[in-house]
Amino acid sequence: MRQGRGGRLALGIVTLLILLFIYVPIALIFVYSFNAGDTPAWPPTGATLRWWGVAIQNTALQQAFLTSLAAALGATAIALVLGTLAAIGVSRYEFFGRESISFIAVLPIALPGIVTGMALSTTFAQIDLPLGFMAIVVGHATFCIVIVYNNAIARLRRVSHSIEEASADLGADTWTTFRYITFPAIRSAMLAGALLAFALSFDEVIVTIFMAGGVKTLPIWIFQSFRLNNQVPLVNVAGVVAILLSVVPVYIATRISSSAVGART
Amino acid sequence: MRGAKRLAALFAIALVATGCSGIGASPAPSMITSVGDGEGKLSVLAWPGYVEDGTTSPDVDWVTPFETETGCQVTVQTFGTSDEAFTLFQTNPEQYDVISASGDASLRLVAGGFVQPVNVDIVPSYAEIFPDLKDKDYNTVDGVHYGIPHGRGANILMWRTDEVTTPPTKWAEIFDPASPYAGKFSVYDAPIYIADAAVVLMASRPELNIKNPYSLDDTQFQAAVDLLKAQKPAVGEYWGDYTKQISSFQNGNTVIGTTWQVIANVLQSSDPPTPVEVVKPEEGSTGWSDTWMVNSKTKNINCAYKFLNHITSAPVNIQIAEYFGEAPGNSKSCALATNPDHCTIFHAEDTAYWTDVWYWTTPVADCLDGRTDVKCKDFAAWVEAWTQIKAA
Amino acid sequence: MPRMTLNTGDRSTSVPSSSRRLATWLYARPRTRLSALLAGPTGWLVIVYLGSLAFLFLNAFFTRDAFSGATIYQPTAANFVRLLSDPYPGITLRTVLMAAAVTLSCAALALPIAYFMARVIPARFRSAMVVAVIVPLWASYLIKVYSWRIILAEEGILNELLRPIGLRGPGFGDVAVWLVFTYLWLPYMILPVYAGLERIPDSLLEASADLGGRSWVTFRRVVLPLVLPALVAGSIFTFSLTLGDYIAPAQVSTTIFIGNAIYSNFGAGNLPLAAALSIVPLAIVLLYLLVARRLGAFEAL
Numbered sequence: 001m002r003q004g005r006g007g008r009l010a011l012g013i014v015t016l017l018i019l020l021f022i023y024v025p026i027a028l029i030f031v032y033s034f035n036a037g038d039t040p041a042w043p044p045t046g047a048t049l050r051w052w053g054v055a056i057q058n059t060a061l062q063q064a065f066l067t068s069l070a071a072a073l074g075a076t077a078i079a080l081v082l083g084t085l086a087a088i089g090v091s092r093y094e095f096f097g098r099e100s101i102s103f104i105a106v107l108p109i110a111l112p113g114i115v116t117g118m119a120l121s122t123t124f125a126q127i128d129l130p131l132g133f134m135a136i137v138v139g140h141a142t143f144c145i146v147i148v149y150n151n152a153i154a155r156l157r158r159v160s161h162s163i164e165e166a167s168a169d170l171g172a173d174t175w176t177t178f179r180y181i182t183f184p185a186i187r188s189a190m191l192a193g194a195l196l197a198f199a200l201s202f203d204e205v206i207v208t209i210f211m212a213g214g215v216k217t218l219p220i221w222i223f224q225s226f227r228l229n230n231q232v233p234l235v236n237v238a239g240v241v242a243i244l245l246s247v248v249p250v251y252i253a254t255r256i257s258s259s260a261v262g263a264r265t
Numbered sequence: 266m267r268g269a270k271r272l273a274a275l276f277a278i279a280l281v282a283t284g285c286s287g288i289g290a291s292p293a294p295s296m297i298t299s300v301g302d303g304e305g306k307l308s309v310l311a312w313p314g315y316v317e318d319g320t321t322s323p324d325v326d327w328v329t330p331f332e333t334e335t336g337c338q339v340t341v342q343t344f345g346t347s348d349e350a351f352t353l354f355q356t357n358p359e360q361y362d363v364i365s366a367s368g369d370a371s372l373r374l375v376a377g378g379f380v381q382p383v384n385v386d387i388v389p390s391y392a393e394i395f396p397d398l399k400d401k402d403y404n405t406v407d408g409v410h411y412g413i414p415h416g417r418g419a420n421i422l423m424w425r426t427d428e429v430t431t432p433p434t435k436w437a438e439i440f441d442p443a444s445p446y447a448g449k450f451s452v453y454d455a456p457i458y459i460a461d462a463a464v465v466l467m468a469s470r471p472e473l474n475i476k477n478p479y480s481l482d483d484t485q486f487q488a489a490v491d492l493l494k495a496q497k498p499a500v501g502e503y504w505g506d507y508t509k510q511i512s513s514f515q516n517g518n519t520v521i522g523t524t525w526q527v528i529a530n531v532l533q534s535s536d537p538p539t540p541v542e543v544v545k546p547e548e549g550s551t552g553w554s555d556t557w558m559v560n561s562k563t564k565n566i567n568c569a570y571k572f573l574n575h576i577t578s579a580p581v582n583i584q585i586a587e588y589f590g591e592a593p594g595n596s597k598s599c600a601l602a603t604n605p606d607h608c609t610i611f612h613a614e615d616t617a618y619w620t621d622v623w624y625w626t627t628p629v630a631d632c633l634d635g636r637t638d639v640k641c642k643d644f645a646a647w648v649e650a651w652t653q654i655k656a657a
Numbered sequence: 658m659p660r661m662t663l664n665t666g667d668r669s670t671s672v673p674s675s676s677r678r679l680a681t682w683l684y685a686r687p688r689t690r691l692s693a694l695l696a697g698p699t700g701w702l703v704i705v706y707l708g709s710l711a712f713l714f715l716n717a718f719f720t721r722d723a724f725s726g727a728t729i730y731q732p733t734a735a736n737f738v739r740l741l742s743d744p745y746p747g748i749t750l751r752t753v754l755m756a757a758a759v760t761l762s763c764a765a766l767a768l769p770i771a772y773f774m775a776r777v778i779p780a781r782f783r784s785a786m787v788v789a790v791i792v793p794l795w796a797s798y799l800i801k802v803y804s805w806r807i808i809l810a811e812e813g814i815l816n817e818l819l820r821p822i823g824l825r826g827p828g829f830g831d832v833a834v835w836l837v838f839t840y841l842w843l844p845y846m847i848l849p850v851y852a853g854l855e856r857i858p859d860s861l862l863e864a865s866a867d868l869g870g871r872s873w874v875t876f877r878r879v880v881l882p883l884v885l886p887a888l889v890a891g892s893i894f895t896f897s898l899t900l901g902d903y904i905a906p907a908q909v910s911t912t913i914f915i916g917n918a919i920y921s922n923f924g925a926g927n928l929p930l931a932a933a934l935s936i937v938p939l940a941i942v943l944l945y946l947l948v949a950r951r952l953g954a955f956e957a958l
Contacts, residue, residue: 011769011777012773014769014770014773015769015770015773015774018769018843019789021840022793022840022844025808025840026793026796028808029800029801036536037535037536037537038535039515039536039537040512040515040516040803040807042807042810042814042817082697082698085694085695085697086694086695086698086699088694095691099950101702103955104699104702104703105698106955107702107946108702109894111897111901111938112897112901112935112938112942114903114916114919114935115710115713118713118923118935119713119935120705120709121356122716122928122932123708123712131357142701142706145698145701149698168684173676173677173680174690175680203794203798205799206902206904214360219798226799227313227345227507227508228313228320228321229507229531235800238797239797242796242797243792243796247788247792250788250792251788254784254788255784348926349924351726352726355926376725377727378725449811500911502829502911503911509908512806516806516807516811516812516813517811518811518829629724643724644724645724648723648925652918653743653744656747656748656913
């Protein structure tokens with residue numbers, strides 16, 4: 001559709017303003033990570049690399065970072081397997097209760113984190129399962145399943161059955177068909193889902209607080225650091241690092257998922 | 266000792282109730298008779314500022330010497346309110362070996378079976394503790410000691426000297442919705458704060474006849490709740506984390522409110538500093554008196570006892586008292602203060618001062634002021650009311 | 658083109674491999690195949706998730722001794738009666754209104770930027786724009802909230818910027834909460850709307866223009882209905898994330914929302930009441946999901 005130049009300009013300006021809105025608070029985090037003073041008062045008092053130095057040496061921060069990484073990897077792996085299996089099941093078969101699966105899968109992410117967190121942690125306590133790293137992974141996996149599931153099933157709906165049937169007609173067994181036909185077709189959707197699930201798990205706070213039982217993921221470290229006066233400036237450094245680290249994977253994920261989007265005609 | 270008898274009865278009832286629950290309740294183990302070798306680690310749940318190990322500021326550290334001497338590696342977790350501490354203990358019954366509990370948490374911990382009796386005979390520092398901190402209702406039940414007293418302090422009024430033109434002298438000033446600083450009050454975020462409103466009423470409405478701010482019958486309680494509901498629109502922030510109050514004062518969101526001395530100290534020593542002053546208002550104050558208690562399920566009992574002895578010993582106790590801004594519990598510590606006036610300023614040896622400081626205590630239905638003709642509001646009612654006040 | 662080489666070498670041996678035997682066995686039993694596929698995910702979701710939800714709500718029927726923290730295992734509806742009395746209905750209404758307001762403002766902001774990304778800028782810049790929108794999601798939620806605390810503070814940036822023109826920022830309060838929530842969840846709305854707008858075929862829009870529809874009319878009658886499922890999909894996030902959040906409101910206001918009430922009761926150790934209170938957002942979200950599904954949002958997620 002062709003808009004007039006005026007329309008495009010107006011949209012462009014609005015977009016710019018919105019991008020500004022999105023990035024000013026982020027920019028602030030950058031600025032304060034170099035703030036010479038140790039208070040969050042405005043304006044910042046001067047520039048220094050001091051906090052970066054302290055942050056690099058802070059073992060608790062490094063440990064929290066690694067813990068978050070490990071938990072996100074675990075949760076994403078589980079979500080990948082379960083989400084893809086469910087997507088294949090729902091898209092390729094007709095059965096009673098098919099719609100409900102999509103509905104139930106969305107629940108962990110739609111219901112408030114506090115409810116999920118309270119439910120899981122209380123159940124764990126009652127059946128004597130320990131809180132901690134595995135509990136965090138379980139909690140995260142639960143709401144990451146739907147992300148992989150949605151991406152996979154959206155793609156599966158676009159990939160026709162007939163290719164898989166042809167493969168079976170030609171004598172390929174289930175595993176071969178999956179390996180050579182289905183998997184390559186949904187691979188990029190799975191990857192996009194996995195990256196999004198990873199991001200969600202990495203930054204999750206509320207469910208994690210309930211399941212952590214003393215284990216410190218990065219968000220928990222940040223949460224606790226805000227309550228300790230001396231750690232507050234370090235948090236800004238942690239935030240900047242997380243943002244910088246995310247740019248490349250996000251870019252890759254975007255390219256992968258967009259390359260598979262159908263053309264507009 | 267009548268208070269203790271009543272509490273013992275409550276304790277017994279609670280024990281029976283907890284016997285059916287299964288989580289977190291177990292009969293208190295028998296006390297050890299001598300302190301053996303350390304187990305190598307210790308997990309401490311403490312008020313911020315009590316257990317400093319050099320991470321806040323390199324020269325504020327009384328934990329590393331302990332670790333070197335005993336081999337017990339200490340991990341610290343801080344909390345903002347007594348309720349938070351209690352819930353942490355309740356949901357993680359085996360996580361923390363030692364806790365610094367104020368009077369409004371200590372009895373609940375005992376009643377819930379979360380802490381064990383402490384054999385004060387094998388804690389040498391105990392002998393040096395001020396006599397009027399020993400054998401109190403909140404740390405001794407039926408003659409059994411449940412911890413070592415730490416020290417005491419008052420909640421005080423703080424204001425920004427560059428924003429508040431006339432220095433305040435009464436709590437009533439932050440309960441006045443017509444104040445010029447309305448909208449910028451900073452108020453403690455816990456149900457126990459209702460007692461602060463009661464303290465104001467003790468002076469401003471003597472006809473209510475409030476004798477103890479934790480002992481409120483229906484009329485008195487309603488008056489306190491009404492006062493707090495009237496205050497709410499003028500409150501800029503309810504703080505449960507002391508850092509929240511610090512950043513609010515630094516940013517100018519709040520300019521006057523209830524605080525702890527340590528917060529004022531941090532504000533004055535930050536870079537850039539925030540100009541604040543403090544005062545203990547005319548009506549008196551709520552306050553706290555803390556006890557170091559030991560988890561009934563601890564696996565590090567020897568480290569726990571060593572820690573208790575260390576943290577309440579004279580040289581360490583005075584360091585904490587000066588850092589946090591409170592009166593030390595160890596009577597021999599005043600002589601060791603860096604600031605020779607510290608104990609005078611904080612009235613460590615002045616019993617008269619503490620007569621109008623009301624230590625945090627858990628309210629119970631049997632009135633704490635001794636009345637038997639009425640029932641007082643219990644803790645559940647306080648919690649309920651606090652939700653209503655904040656949601657107004 | 659996926660590889661189609663099959664190992665015909667297998668056929669020359671007389672005994673098929675065990676994996677092929679299993680595949681053949683499965684091929685003849687589609688229902689077993691289905692069960693094998695779904696056992697893991699449904700098992701997890703139903704047993705782990707729904708099971709623990711059910712267990713939580715079981716707790717809502719008990720009460721708690723406030724003093725010792727012990728649960729009193731006597732079934733009672735007391736907590737549910739509490740839900741209906743002051744101040745909980747007010748808190749619920751306030752929360753729903755805030756969630757609705759946030760959804761509307763997110764939608765209002767997402768549409769222009771998503772439209773710009775999907776249809777105005779050339780295709781080669783689109784990935785970069787998507788990255789630009791997604792990257793802030795990686796800045797920790799907590800840090801973003803604290804950043805807004807600094808921005809909105811009394812002596813903060815916003816007031817400093819507005820002072821020369823005689824205005825003041827909203828400071829802390831409900832407006833601040835609305836601003837912060839809109840900010841936090843905006844990317845969750847932009848992404849599905851962008852995907853939805855991208856899918857609209859050019860030909861439809863050209864046809865509308867050919868039929869004489871000007872930009873605004875085309876937008877209202879062609880684009881908007883087509884992008885509605887995506888909007889609703891995005892709104893699932895904005896609505897439900899706002900509904901249960903307790904951290905952001907506590908940082909930029911003194912207002913109590915349903916998440917704060919649940920958390921403070923849990924924090925006070927009163928799990929039964931917190932569990933009963935949780936039913937409120939649960940019911941609201943379930944209702945919202947049912948409506949959303951009817952509007953086709955699930956295909957647009």
